Amino acid sequence: xxxxxxxxxxxxxxxxxxxxxxxxxxxxxxxxxxxxxxxxxxxxxxxxxxxxxxxxxxxxxxxxxxxxxxxxxxxxxxxxxxxxxxxxxxxxxxxxxxxxxxxxxxxxxxxxxxxxxxxxxxxxxxxxxxxxxxxxxxxxxxxxxxxxxxxxxxxxxxxxxxxxxxxxxxxxxxxxxxxxxxxxxxxxxxxxxxxxxxxxxxxxxxxxxxxxxxxxxxxxxxxxxxxxxxxxxxxxxxxxxxxxxxxxxxxxxxxxxxxxxxxxxxxxxxxxxxxxxxxxxxxxxxxxxxxxxxxxxxxxxxxxxxxxxxxxxxxxxxxxxxxxxxxxxxxxx
Amino acid sequence: xxxxxxxxxxxxxxxxxxxxxxxxxxxxxxxxxxxxxxxxxxxxxxxxxxxxxxxxxxxxxxxxxxxxxxxxxxxxxxxxxxxxxxxxxxxxxxxxxxxxxxxxxxxxxxxxxxxxxxxxxxxxxxxxxxxxxxxxxxxxxxxxxxxxxxxxxxxxxxxxxxxxxxxxxxxxxxxxxxxxxxxxxxxxxxxxxxxxxxxxxxxxxxxxxxxxxxxxxxxxxxxxxxxxxxxxxxxxxxxxxxxxxxxxxxxxxxxxxxxxxxxxxxxxxxxxxxxxxxxxxxxxxxxxxxxxxxxxxxxxxxxxxxxxxxxxxxxxxxxxxxxxx
Numbered sequence: 101x102x103x104x105x106x107x108x109x110x111x112x113x114x115x116x117x118x119x120x121x122x123x124x125x126x127x128x129x130x131x132x133x134x135x136x137x138x139x140x141x142x143x144x145x146x147x148x149x150x151x152x153x154x155x156x157x158x159x160x161x162x163x164x165x166x167x168x169x170x171x172x173x174x175x176x177x178x179x180x181x182x183x184x185x186x187x188x189x190x191x192x193x194x195x196x197x198x199x200x201x202x203x204x205x206x207x208x209x210x211x212x213x214x215x216x217x218x219x220x221x222x223x224x225x226x227x228x229x230x231x232x233x234x235x236x237x238x239x240x241x242x243x244x245x246x247x248x249x250x251x252x253x254x255x256x257x258x259x260x261x262x263x264x265x266x267x268x269x270x271x272x273x274x275x276x277x278x279x280x281x282x283x284x285x286x287x288x289x290x291x292x293x294x295x296x297x298x299x300x301x302x303x304x305x306x307x308x309x310x311x312x313x314x315x316x317x318x319x320x321x322x323x324x325x326x327x328x329x330x331x332x333x334x335x336x337x338x339x340x341x342x343x344x345x346x347x348x349x350x351x352x353x354x355x356x357x358x359x360x361x362x363x364x365x366x367x368x369x370x371x372x373x374x375x376x377x378x379x380x381x382x383x384x385x386x387x388x389x390x391x392x393x394x395x396x397x398x399x400x401x402x403x404x405x406x407x408x409x410x411x412x413x414x415x416x417x418x419x420x421x422x423x424x425x426x427x428x429x430x431x432x433x
Numbered sequence: 434x435x436x437x438x439x440x441x442x443x444x445x446x447x448x449x450x451x452x453x454x455x456x457x458x459x460x461x462x463x464x465x466x467x468x469x470x471x472x473x474x475x476x477x478x479x480x481x482x483x484x485x486x487x488x489x490x491x492x493x494x495x496x497x498x499x500x501x502x503x504x505x506x507x508x509x510x511x512x513x514x515x516x517x518x519x520x521x522x523x524x525x526x527x528x529x530x531x532x533x534x535x536x537x538x539x540x541x542x543x544x545x546x547x548x549x550x551x552x553x554x555x556x557x558x559x560x561x562x563x564x565x566x567x568x569x570x571x572x573x574x575x576x577x578x579x580x581x582x583x584x585x586x587x588x589x590x591x592x593x594x595x596x597x598x599x600x601x602x603x604x605x606x607x608x609x610x611x612x613x614x615x616x617x618x619x620x621x622x623x624x625x626x627x628x629x630x631x632x633x634x635x636x637x638x639x640x641x642x643x644x645x646x647x648x649x650x651x652x653x654x655x656x657x658x659x660x661x662x663x664x665x666x667x668x669x670x671x672x673x674x675x676x677x678x679x680x681x682x683x684x685x686x687x688x689x690x691x692x693x694x695x696x697x698x699x700x701x702x703x704x705x706x707x708x709x710x711x712x713x714x715x716x717x718x719x720x721x722x723x724x725x726x727x728x729x730x731x732x733x734x735x736x737x738x739x740x741x742x743x744x745x746x747x748x749x750x751x752x753x754x755x756x757x758x
């Protein structure tokens with residue numbers, strides 16, 4: 101990247117997504133988009149705005165509300181040599197198509213002895229905070245990360261969105277790109293050139309010596325807010341954004357934990373069986389002797405996502421809860 | 434128009450090769466030489482053969498859990514097929530797929546599939562690629578009567594029609610979804626009734642008559658190639674062996690009489706009677722095809738048995754593709 105400041109525009113997270121798709125489609129005719137309302141309407145979040153006008157109905161395809169067939173369209177066209185981007189409007193709806201994602205897309209290459217290539221990008225929108233209730237707010241990334249053959253990407257800001265989406269489209273494996281719905285309008289500097297951020301590489305958002313906080317998606321902002329507040333009390337938090345959840349950049353996380361000796365993992369998904377459980381397990385395997393406290397987890401309680409704004413606020417992790425978890429970790433001898 | 438002797442010889446050869454491969458696989462399974470599940474295509478040979486005779490390697494098919502016949506009909510070689518069934522490194526899938534995932538992308542065979550109904554949406558994607566490239570290729574989804582009770586089939590049929598893709602849906606109606614008769618799982622007699630709901634033509638064909646299958650499939654495939662959209666072909670057929678394995682008599686879910694009646698309409702015998710009666714092929718022609726197939730199967734078994742198992746170090750290979758750009 102060339103992050104020379106003066107001429108870098110500010111784009112929203114969703115504009116950055118759109119620009120990545122557009123530039124990749126301009127560069128490669130085998131790239132196409134398909135999904136519900138992606139055509140003239142431009143996608144429910146504006147993710148695909150203007151693309152059908154630019155590339156036509158051949159390459160930006162409105163589909164029926166048929167999640168299994170949408171993923172199947174991606175799987176079949178990818179093994180046939182195209183580079184599909186198929187959109188599942190809400191992450192919750194991926195469950196409708198899980199056979200095509202898990203039993204087909206993720207496994208064909210292996211089952212066929214390596215002879216298939218699946219350059220398939222599945223895009224979707226996850227996360228809560230919009231009072232969208234239990235079927236339009238879930239964070240299901242742990243389910244996807246559990247499946248060998250899939251890659252899972254979850255950007256926390258506009259710059260990462262563009263670079264990671266470019267990598268997803270260029271990837272020769274089935275990849276799920278999760279957009280967080282509360283970040284769609286979040287602005288940040290995004291260079292105009294088509295740049296790629298490699299998958300599987302975490303970013304240290306903020307260096308710190310006292311505690312490591314691992315967070316992704318919208319929880320990065322909340323963790324940075326907590327870190328800023330804690331810094332006022334002299335507590336230096338290192339915030340790591342893995343950016344890609346599968347493959348996870350475990351080395352960066354473990355190295356940080358060995359330095360700070362304390363680690364808290366944050367996610368919007370429910371605590372039980374979430375990414376935090378996996379990271380905690382890896383930390384105890386790789387850095388047990390370095391720990392001064394148990395691995396902390398800040399996550400949603402074990403319930404569906406509630407509708408009422410008051411209940412949802414009580415449900416979702418935030419900077420206050422992250423700061424409290426960090427302080428609690430530091431209180432251990 | 435009656436098929437030429439060359440076409441008849443080709444159809445006969447495809448069916449005989451499937452029969453010989455499947456019977457050999459059955460014998461090996463009974464001798465406990467094949468690990469895992471085995472779903473044999475014996476009895477249904479006319480369907481895959483009649484359809485695939487119209488396809489080139491560039492045309493793509495999706496298959497079912499009963500997929501050996503589709504691969505043979507698409508040109509699959511016995512040696513890597515048998516090696517795959519034995520879990521050997523020299524198999525089509527390097528021993529990682531087995532019977533239920535046998536595939537050959539270079540032959541346009543996008544895999545047998547262990548999930549009933551899952552092939553049809555993938556065929557939609559393959560047909561989309563054909564239309565996207567405008568290269569004149571088509572995609573054929575093979576599936577059973579049982580899979581038309583699954584949502585994936587309906588989503589695929591609707592999407593293929595909505596997008597007017599060069600796809601052909603070929604239903605092998607063998608009257609049983611695993612061990613339950615069709616009459617208990619749907620309120621219609623003919624799967625073809627479902628075609629109208631998606632706006633595509635549908636035709637019923639005698640699935641034991643390879644010439645009839647060949648003719649009906651030819652029309653559907655020509656229609657797809659001409660850009661006129663999908664069709665459904667329902668072939669009424671029967672599996673001579675059990676849902677899995679080889680036992681075919683003495684089971685409670687269908688009567689021995691029923692099996693015996695269907696076996697009297699053996700698709701290979703029917704074709705042989707026809708070509709001998711009308712003089713389009715000679716007994717010597719037919720004998721030569723059987724002899725070639727037997728020699729190939731003997732060689733394939735020897736090859737597969739002599740082949741090494743995969744190196745355990747290959748366990749983690751090919752979970753992902755290394756992306757080079």
